Amino acid sequence: MSKVIFPTYYKNFHCIAGLCRHTCCRDWEIDIDKASLKRFDKFPDISSKIKDGSYILEPDGRCPFLMDDGLCYQIKTYGEDFICDICREHPRFYFERDGKLYGGIGLACEEAARVVLTGTEPFMLEDNEPIPCDIRSFVDETGSVSDKIDRLAPVLTSSYMRSKIFYSMEYLEEEWIASLNRISDIRPTREDENAILEDNNDFFERFIIYMLYRYGPLKRLAVESALLVADLIIAGNDPLEAARMFSSEIEYSDINIEEAKSTFL
Numbered sequence: 493m494s495k496v497i498f499p500t501y502y503k504n505f506h507c508i509a510g511l512c513r514h515t516c517c518r519d520w521e522i523d524i525d526k527a528s529l530k531r532f533d534k535f536p537d538i539s540s541k542i543k544d545g546s547y548i549l550e551p552d553g554r555c556p557f558l559m560d561d562g563l564c565y566q567i568k569t570y571g572e573d574f575i576c577d578i579c580r581e582h583p584r585f586y587f588e589r590d591g592k593l594y595g596g597i598g599l600a601c602e603e604a605a606r607v608v609l610t611g612t613e614p615f616m617l618e619d620n621e622p623i624p625c626d627i628r629s630f631v632d633e634t635g636s637v638s639d640k641i642d643r644l645a646p647v648l649t650s651s652y653m654r655s656k657i658f659y660s661m662e663y664l665e666e667e668w669i670a671s672l673n674r675i676s677d678i679r680p681t682r683e684d685e686n687a688i689l690e691d692n693n694d695f696f697e698r699f700i701i702y703m704l705y706r707y708g709p710l711k712r713l714a715v716e717s718a719l720l721v722a723d724l725i726i727a728g729n730d731p732l733e734a735a736r737m738f739s740s741e742i743e744y745s746d747i748n749i750e751e752a753k754s755t756f757l
């Protein structure tokens with residue numbers, strides 16, 4: 493396998509496990525890879541909690557192996573190498589571009605969101621790999637992030653319509669739906685959104701760079717997503733929580749991210 497190129501901030505990411513307020517070991521259906529399924533067959537304490545290739549979640553949505561101290565029974569009992577691929581890899585993502593393999597960490601993980609969006613080092617890739625051109629030109633442009641957003645892609649959607657578009661998609665958390673409802677009640681103007689962008693300039697610069705890195709030429713998706721996060725802040729969410737919710741609800745649902753990509757082409 494070719495070498496994976498990560499942003500330099502990747503080295504700063506470590507799972508905070510028991511300290512995590514939105515653990516990834518809850519609510520998400522885990523598709524266990526074939527090799528792990530075969531390995532688990534020899535361990536009745538594990539295989540008894542698997543059905544149709546996924547862990548049988550507890551009634552409250554917890555993974556059956558998530559212990560009260562926030563740690564994982566499988567890791568504690570059998571070591572880090574024992575767990576299935578998806579648990580080992582989350583929140584990492586990978587993609588290919590121009591024959592190279594790139595990696596990153598997704599904002600659905602609150603610790604990854606903190607590392608990606610509140611770090612201070614400029615966006616760079618490991619081993620001095622060149623930064624993609626659209627990110628380079630976004631970084632090099634002068635002006636505030638709201639000026640840069642205006643130049644990056646036309647915004648064709650009002651906050652009201654944007655909230656309705658995302659409201660129509662599948663969802664995980666009730667708070668997501670409640671926040672979208674508050675946005676459609678408030679109907680923030682572009683001036684309201686610009687005030688939030690200006691108050692959180694570096695955060696939104698880093699958010700747009702994350703989107704451009706992950707989704708390449710989909711500039712409008714980056715812009716509309718940033719404005720949705722601004723609207724979520726106006727609706728009462730903390731910036732990191734707004735970005736985490738957006739990522740968890742949209743990026744980490746295959747159906748939703750495909751719909752968002754085709755809507756905001």
Ligand code: SF4
Binds near residue numbers: 515583602
């Ligand atoms: S969401 Fe992130 S910090 Fe929380 S348990 Fe999962 S990997 Fe660890």
